[in-house]
Amino acid sequence: MRTPIKWRDLAPLALLLVFVLATATAVAANVNDGPNDGKSKAGLTADVIQAMPMAGTPALGPAECVGGMAGVFPCQNVDLASFVPMATLGGINGSDIWGWEDGSTGKEYAIMTTGEGTAFVDVTEATAPVVVGILPTDDVGDDLLWRDVKVHRTFAFVVSEIGNHGMQVFDLRRLRGAGGDTPTVFDADFVYEEFGNAHNISINSSSKHAYAVGTGTCNGGLHMIDISDPKAPTFAGCAGEDGYTHDVECVDYRGQDGRFRGNEICFASNEDTVTIIDVTDKANPVVLSRSPYPTASYTHQGTLTANHRWFVFGDELDELFGTVSETTTYVARIKKLDQEAKIVAVPLGTLTIDHNLYVRQGRLYMANYVEGLQIYDFSYKSLQRGELTRIGYFDVVPGVDAPTYGGSWSSYRFPSGTTVVSTIESGLFVLTPNV
Numbered sequence: 001m002r003t004p005i006k007w008r009d010l011a012p013l014a015l016l017l018v019f020v021l022a023t024a025t026a027v028a029a030n031v032n033d034g035p036n037d038g039k040s041k042a043g044l045t046a047d048v049i050q051a052m053p054m055a056g057t058p059a060l061g062p063a064e065c066v067g068g069m070a071g072v073f074p075c076q077n078v079d080l081a082s083f084v085p086m087a088t089l090g091g092i093n094g095s096d097i098w099g100w101e102d103g104s105t106g107k108e109y110a111i112m113t114t115g116e117g118t119a120f121v122d123v124t125e126a127t128a129p130v131v132v133g134i135l136p137t138d139d140v141g142d143d144l145l146w147r148d149v150k151v152h153r154t155f156a157f158v159v160s161e162i163g164n165h166g167m168q169v170f171d172l173r174r175l176r177g178a179g180g181d182t183p184t185v186f187d188a189d190f191v192y193e194e195f196g197n198a199h200n201i202s203i204n205s206s207s208k209h210a211y212a213v214g215t216g217t218c219n220g221g222l223h224m225i226d227i228s229d230p231k232a233p234t235f236a237g238c239a240g241e242d243g244y245t246h247d248v249e250c251v252d253y254r255g256q257d258g259r260f261r262g263n264e265i266c267f268a269s270n271e272d273t274v275t276i277i278d279v280t281d282k283a284n285p286v287v288l289s290r291s292p293y294p295t296a297s298y299t300h301q302g303t304l305t306a307n308h309r310w311f312v313f314g315d316e317l318d319e320l321f322g323t324v325s326e327t328t329t330y331v332a333r334i335k336k337l338d339q340e341a342k343i344v345a346v347p348l349g350t351l352t353i354d355h356n357l358y359v360r361q362g363r364l365y366m367a368n369y370v371e372g373l374q375i376y377d378f379s380y381k382s383l384q385r386g387e388l389t390r391i392g393y394f395d396v397v398p399g400v401d402a403p404t405y406g407g408s409w410s411s412y413r414f415p416s417g418t419t420v421v422s423t424i425e426s427g428l429f430v431l432t433p434n435v
Contacts, residue, residue, distance in 0.1 A: 153205065
């Protein structure tokens with residue numbers, strides 16, 4: 001078994017340097033390591049960069065997906081409704097995205113983070129998005145690519161890798177009536193300062209707890225926060241026995257293992273394992289199991305199925321470091337929480353790096369860096385067979401199929417079907433899948 005790199009042992013500056021160098025190398029050169037099943041491994045060359053919609057590019061769309069293309073973008077069963085350039089979002093680089101559906105007005109808002117802050121975009125009319133407001137970074141004068149956001153009821157919670165950022169809390173109801181000729185510049189309703197930096201945040205709205213991960217506290221593991229009063233969050237405890245956590249999903253468990261049904265269980269992507277933690281008692285969390293897999297390079301992020309029987313996740317470095325020969329997603333069958341899960345590797349037939357993925361409406365939505373949004377059938381029968389069938393996609397970096405950084409970071413699907421995709425270089429894609 002390959003010994004996985006422990007990024008928890010690297011300083012944050014070194015972590016940023018790895019990402020920047022990898023991206024710069026791909027942009028500056030035509031990376032061609034020879035044939036791989038007949039597919040191009042060209043990186044982000046200068047001509048490709050020039051053809052991409054970049055900051056300052058005017059809005060694009062709408063464009064139907066016809067004959068495999070939506071304008072200049074390769075596609076399958078996904079139309080381009082619109083595009084919002086990065087400059088309009090108030091940023092230079094983009095990262096995470098989430099969404100909020102206003103139950104009172106019926107409006108849908110995309111919440112996209114940038115190095116400089118968080119943009120709120122009204123996408124109710126998918127072909128005519130409006131940036132209604134921007135929440136600047138809480139550490140003025142500093143910026144960094146990585147920022148993450150999640151929503152609990154009517155509040156957004158924003159964290160960043162910036163050292164003194166903390167967790168911004170923003171009341172989304174303030175978006176009602178905001179905007180106009182120019183976006184409203186907001187301030188946070190509250191800033192939680194029990195940690196400075198955090199790589200990511202996850203929320204279990206049922207238990208009214210948030211979980212910041214990759215902070216300088218709790219051994220880099222779960223920093224647990226009681227958000228029952230969103231404008232006055234309080235520290236609830238640490239779950240750092242297994243060290244650094246890159247991402248996590250915490251749920252009120254209702255899966256097959258009856259011993260833990262009803263407990264609050266967290267499924268953590270911990271660099272080289274999927275680690276399952278019982279956090280029902282915040283003062284005494286318990287690591288139930290750690291599940292490794294042979295090709296582990298960097299266990300990155302995952303999502304549970306609705307019945308909590310499968311945890312589907314990606315490894316961010318297996319394609320880049322060559323421990324796998326093509327884009328690979330992993331399916332962990334969850335039977336007994338205190339036993340090592342069986343993990344099946346599912347090759348997807350492409351060469352790109354998979355990033356964030358989520359289950360929505362019986363579909364698996366992936367943001368696979370330069371290849372953009374990928375939509376897979378997610379039937380339980382297909383999982384049992386260890387198969388995923390692609391039924392739709394929208395390529396945000398045309399012409400590139402390579403294990404390199406750039407392109408899409410994450411996606412969010414609204415109840416209406418509108419799906420928003422954040423990109424690192426260019427901006428926000430508003431899409432309408434037909435599957």
